[in-house]
Amino acid sequence: xxNDIPKxxxxxxxxxxxxxxxTPPKTNFDGFIALSATLTGFSPAELAxxxxxxxxxxxxxxxxxxxxxxRLFNSGLTPAQLLDSKGFGPLARNIIRMWYxxxxxxxxxxxxxxxxIKDIKPERFDEFSRNADRVISAQAYQQGxxxxxxxxxxxxxxxxxxxxxxxxxQ
Amino acid sequence: xxxxxxxxxxxxxxxxxxxxxxxxxTLAKVLAELSVKSRKSISILVLEAGRGAGLTAxxxxxxxxxxxxxxIKTPNAPxxxxxxxxxxxxxxxxxxxxxxxxxxxxxxxFSSNTTRALGGTTLHWxxxxxxxxxxxxxxxxLYGRGExxxxxYSDLKPYYEKAEWELGVSGSxxxxxxxxxxxxxxxxxxxxxxxxxxxxxxxxxxxxxxxDNFQHKLDNEDHPVRLVPLPQARNSTPNAGDNxxxxxxxxxxxxxxxxxxxxxxxPSTGPGQRCEGNASCIPICPARAKYTALKTVQQLKDxxxxxxxxxxxxxxxxxxxxxxxxxxxxxxxxxxxxxxDTLPYAEPKRALGRRFVLAASAIENAKLLLASRNxxxxxxxxxxxxxxxxxxxxxxxxxxxxLMPPERPVGAFRGPGATSDLPxxxxxxxxxxxxxxxxxxxxxxxxxxxxxxxxxxxxxxPGAFAEGYAGKPQHDLLPAQxxxxxxxxxxxRERTRRQLQIGFLMEQLPxxxxxxxxxxxxxxxxxxxxxxxxxxxxxYTREGIAAAYGFSSxxxxxxxxKEFTDHQAGIGEPIxxxxxxFKYIGAGHIMGCHRMGKSARSSVVNxxxxxxxxxxxxxxxxxxxxxxGTSNPTLTATALSIRTAEKMFAELxxxxx
Numbered sequence: 006x007x008n009d010i011p012k013x014x015x016x017x018x019x020x021x022x023x024x025x026x027x028t029p030p031k032t033n034f035d036g037f038i039a040l041s042a043t044l045t046g047f048s049p050a051e052l053a054x055x056x057x058x059x060x061x062x063x064x065x066x067x068x069x070x071x072x073x074x075x076r077l078f079n080s081g082l083t084p085a086q087l088l089d090s091k092g093f094g095p096l097a098r099n100i101i102r103m104w105y106x107x108x109x110x111x112x113x114x115x116x117x118x119x120x121x122i123k124d125i126k127p128e129r130f131d132e133f134s135r136n137a138d139r140v141i142s143a144q145a146y147q148q149g150x151x152x153x154x155x156x157x158x159x160x161x162x163x164x165x166x167x168x169x170x171x172x173x174x175q
Numbered sequence: 176x177x178x179x180x181x182x183x184x185x186x187x188x189x190x191x192x193x194x195x196x197x198x199x200x201t202l203a204k205v206l207a208e209l210s211v212k213s214r215k216s217i218s219i220l221v222l223e224a225g226r227g228a229g230l231t232a233x234x235x236x237x238x239x240x241x242x243x244x245x246x247i248k249t250p251n252a253p254x255x256x257x258x259x260x261x262x263x264x265x266x267x268x269x270x271x272x273x274x275x276x277x278x279x280x281x282x283x284x285f286s287s288n289t290t291r292a293l294g295g296t297t298l299h300w301x302x303x304x305x306x307x308x309x310x311x312x313x314x315x316x317l318y319g320r321g322e323x324x325x326x327x328y329s330d331l332k333p334y335y336e337k338a339e340w341e342l343g344v345s346g347s348x349x350x351x352x353x354x355x356x357x358x359x360x361x362x363x364x365x366x367x368x369x370x371x372x373x374x375x376x377x378x379x380x381x382x383x384x385x386x387d388n389f390q391h392k393l394d395n396e397d398h399p400v401r402l403v404p405l406p407q408a409r410n411s412t413p414n415a416g417d418n419x420x421x422x423x424x425x426x427x428x429x430x431x432x433x434x435x436x437x438x439x440x441x442p443s444t445g446p447g448q449r450c451e452g453n454a455s456c457i458p459i460c461p462a463r464a465k466y467t468a469l470k471t472v473q474q475l476k477d478x479x480x481x482x483x484x485x486x487x488x489x490x491x492x493x494x495x496x497x498x499x500x501x502x503x504x505x506x507x508x509x510x511x512x513x514x515x516d517t518l519p520y521a522e523p524k525r526a527l528g529r530r531f532v533l534a535a536s537a538i539e540n541a542k543l544l545l546a547s548r549n550x551x552x553x554x555x556x557x558x559x560x561x562x563x564x565x566x567x568x569x570x571x572x573x574x575x576x577x578l579m580p581p582e583r584p585v586g587a588f589r590g591p592g593a594t595s596d597l598p599x600x601x602x603x604x605x606x607x608x609x610x611x612x613x614x615x616x617x618x619x620x621x622x623x624x625x626x627x628x629x630x631x632x633x634x635x636x637p638g639a640f641a642e643g644y645a646g647k648p649q650h651d652l653l654p655a656q657x658x659x660x661x662x663x664x665x666x667x668r669e670r671t672r673r674q675l676q677i678g679f680l681m682e683q684l685p686x687x688x689x690x691x692x693x694x695x696x697x698x699x700x701x702x703x704x705x706x707x708x709x710x711x712x713x714x715y716t717r718e719g720i721a722a723a724y725g726f727s728s729x730x731x732x733x734x735x736x737k738e739f740t741d742h743q744a745g746i747g748e749p750i751x752x753x754x755x756x757f758k759y760i761g762a763g764h765i766m767g768c769h770r771m772g773k774s775a776r777s778s779v780v781n782x783x784x785x786x787x788x789x790x791x792x793x794x795x796x797x798x799x800x801x802x803x804g805t806s807n808p809t810l811t812a813t814a815l816s817i818r819t820a821e822k823m824f825a826e827l828x829x830x831x832x
Contacts (some may be wrong), residue, residue: 010728014568017646043659043660044659044660044663045380045384045659045660045663045664046659046660046661046662046663046664046665047339047664056808063465064409069623070296072540075407083661084659084660085537085630085656085657088635088656088657089656089657094378097659098635098636101631101663102635103702104632105631105667106590106628106631107626113455127720140243140244140245140246140247142243142244143239143240143241143243145244145245146243146244147243150666151627151628151630151631152588152627154663154664154665154668155588155627155667155668155672156586156672157454157586157587157588158452158453158454159244159622160453160455160456160588160618161243161453161459161461162239162243162453162461163240164452164461164462164774165452165453165454165589166451167373167449167450167451167452167592168373168452168454168588169311169452169590170373170375170376170452170586170589170590170594170617171373171374171375171376171379171590172376172586173586174376174584174586174589174672175377175586
């Protein structure tokens with residue numbers, strides 16, 4: 006939800022053309038986009054076109070906090086290693102879930118003891134019910150990239166057109 | 176002449192209707208149309224227990240946004256609920272039994288629901304608009320099972336035609352003649368108001384694989400297997416014909432050639448939009464191409480602007496008691512009107528009238544009659560037969576699913592829920608076991624396996640599934656390592672476009688033990704009774720389920736699909752036949768509870784849905800059906816309701832305007 010985003014995190018449009026997917030990323034937001042592109046298989050431009058980049062970045066950092074974000078985006082691990090990691094895996098999967106399905110899945114409290122992150126205490130981990138099984142927003146559902154990957158419209162949105170279902174799938 | 180959101184408590188309405196779903200509003204509309212045509216004056220009150228929304232574009236968009244953001248996209252997810260008239264949403268993982276709407280007392284849970292809101296359950300229905308088979312009306316005579324109806328298909332045929340024009344059904348006579356058991360004279364030279372909804376690419380693939388001569392044995396007799404396009408109450412392309420069958424319309428109001436209805440709030444902007452294939456008929460059609468009773472509500476509002484027509488549609492008005500006068504006629508109905516949707520405060524009111532119509536769904540109708548019991552009528556109103564609340568039926572819905580071969584993707588998740596079915600709806604086998612029709616879903620595994628969410632989960636977190644899938648075909652769906660990036664994108668696409676799910680809608684026989692009751696200890700927060708349900712599924716249907724699975728194995732083999740049906744993991748309630756176990760879900764086809772019949776001793780209403788006990792009381796809808804057949808019952812209930820309205824109008828003796 007755009008209203009939840011502090012002004013300081015709203016970036017001017019020009020910023021989007023200046024992405025550098027370099028390691029280490031210049032900012033955590035850049036790191037989020039770079040990791041998102043790697044995990045989802047969609048380019049930063051495709052991700053930006055959903056209009057959801059800020060929302061998902063905020064959803065992540067509001068649950069786990071900036072220090073853990075920084076560590077995640079600068080881990081130096083491969084995507085496969087990230088997904089296998091007990092500390093970073095749940096975060097990587099939630100990044101995929103948000104982009105693909107508009108969903109967040111609750112990270113259990115036991116995660117706080119995982120070795121990769123246990124020295125950092127996320128201050129707002131269970132505040133405001135953000136860390137709950139939920140659809141991020143109505144817009145997030147409609148922008149789900151799973152539907153793009155599948156070559157279909159989201160069920161209930163983005164009208165495919167009369168008779169389109171008679172044709173061979175894309 | 177007028178319409179308002181509050182009833183006139185002093186007014187003696189010509190007709191009081193309880194329920195604003197398709198049955199009640201269509202009945203009111205036919206009465207109003209006949210009044211206009213014959214230049215009479217009429218006053219009608221429609222009481223709706225739930226909230227009224229969805230008529231404006233903004234309100235419809237709010238429904239959609241609620242649906243998009245809902246974590247669990249149930250049929251009622253988009254619609255506004257209220258504890259003052261709760262809709263059944265009794266999913267066991269959502270609430271404990273004590274907070275449910277139904278109290279389940281039977282061997283099996285009854286899991287079909289309704290929407291208690293303006294427009295009723297047509298807000299979330301699929302829109303399949305099948306007529307019943309002629310044989311469905313004569314089950315006892317033909318097969319020694321169930322009951323015969325007091326009317327035949329031929330009696331209802333003209334009303335099916337009128338109902339198809341009221342709902343706006345897209346279909347083809349030629350298609351219907353391909354249903355095994357249907358004869359040319361069952362449709363005559365009739366033309367549906369709109370052309371058949373285009374069939375899906377999936378349908379075409381399956382048709383090709385099935386070929387022309389596929390037979391399957393049911394009770395040792397060959398039955399042809401044919402994929403037949405379904406008639407559906409959603410807009411396609413109007414037919415050019417000049418043949419509106421609704422003889423109750425004034426000449427100036429005929430819809431010739433057919434002009435589809437669209438967004439209810441502004442029919443003047445042009446004809447209704449065609450189906451856009453949004454793949455969400457249940458729970459909501461974004462394009463409003465699907466019929467909902469909100470379209471009829473809007474037409475009632477338009478009719479109320481004509482001279483001589485007075486219609487009040489009152490929402491947030493929960494009928495609580497039907498009162499019987501000294502002459503055994505109904506004198507009035509009391510109801511509770513609430514202003515606030517969460518606080519348990521309501522004002523008791525009464526509706527006076529000459530004729531009373533209960534059109535609140537099978538379960539709500541029965542509940543209201545039973546709750547109206549008093550010292551003189553200890554079994555409730557209209558219940559000298561003892562049949563009120565009994566013979567509750569559904570079409571238990573049983574799923575089977577598989578994957579088409581990689582070289583034959585079908586492109587799931589596109590179009591209306593089903594554009595064709597495989598009818599096995601009639602034959603000598605009905606002496607032995609239930610008939611069924613096999614819906615072919617255009618929406619992949621979304622119902623049975625929460626696709627595409629679970630597909631993504633399996634790909635990104637296979638470890639979470641490995642244990643549960645051990646030894647099952649599902650294990651093949653798990654990658655060796657979590658998937659990401661281009662590989663994830665491609666794998667998701669590759670598997671979802673091959674998903675095939677079929678579902679058997681099973682005939683269920685009437686059984687007096689399956690019933691609705693009321694209990695003074697089971698009420699909502701306004702003190703209104705909630706239903707107590709006793710339900711089971713008999714051997715006739717269970718054997719039919721086993722036969723349907725026999726067919727499904729043959730079908731999957733014929734079309735080259737690999738089966739993934741898993742009755743431990745799939746959704747629904749367990750049910751056994753012999754040593755085999757399945758799962759069923761409610762189809763939402765709630766029938767019986769106030770059956771029609773030939774005799775006051777064994778039925779609640781006559782064929783005009785008129786109470787045997789109280790001549791000015793009509794109890795209408797799917798609840799009047801003596802047997803269930805295999806057709807989704809909305810079209811039949813609508814046809815019955817039009818027949819009732821015509822009879823009622825002839826007896827009303829209205830004043831000239």
